[in-house]
Amino acid sequence: MEDHLLIRQMAENQKHAFDLFYERYYRYIYQIAYKIIKNRVEAEDVCHDVLLEIYQKANQYNPDRGSVKAWIAIRTRSRALDRLRKKTELLANKMEDILSKASPAADQYVIENMEKQVLQRALNCLPREQQQAIYHMYFDQFTQKEIAIELDRPLGSVKSSIRYGLQNLRKQKSLLKWIGSSGGDK
Structure with a gap:
């Protein structure tokens, strides 16, 4: 099934569409989140948040504005960055890593x-x-x-x-x- 059809079915609250979507995109979303956050547990939380948001806001997807994958990537990146901003400890660790490399x-x-x-x-x-x-x-x-x-x-x-x-x-x-x-x- 094509991605945009899954999104449309999710907008109609069809649970099986969400199940297929989840199987197809969980790893993709997790990889983006982990690449930004560099913390497994936090990346899993972001994954959960993004998947829930996509299910709840599936009707906001517009195929004229880009692919499903791009839409997902933008949402995931945004949520991961939001998580970083909220978690000062994670941000401090990340800044420490950057600064220690630059010295x-x-x-x-x-x-x-x-x-x-x-x-x-x-x-x-x-x-x-x-x-x-x-x-x-x-x-x-x-x-x-x-x-x-x-x-x-x-x-x-x-x-x-x-x-x-x-x-x-x-x-x-x-x-x-x-x-x-x-x-x-x-």
Whole structure:
């Protein structure tokens, strides 16, 4: 049975379609999640969440916007990244791995860490739509079109969120202090 027919049947709450879909895509979803999270248990949780979400939102799939496999990959990647953001311990371990491979000088590490903290606080002050769009654009390196698909919003709305978000970031006092003081207190 073709993938888009399985999705359509799942949208009609046909359990056998979900069973077939599960058998066909569980490993695929798990591999994507594990590649991002690097934790077996967390990747399995993401797998479960994605499969449940796909079953519940099967009617949102649009074959004109891409293949089933691409739709699944985008959802899985997004959920895995969400999980990373929520699990600070996992993120800290991943950052430690990255930093240990790069091994920058201690002072450079401290400065970069402080810059990241200032930027994260500034991002947290933005409206959620702007946060999501900017995060996907600059941290996940999504195109604006990919962001629109991921967030299920019109492309124009995504572009506006990015533009207004960047304008709001420029107005943030914490960023202005950081930039104006060359990274430290005067």
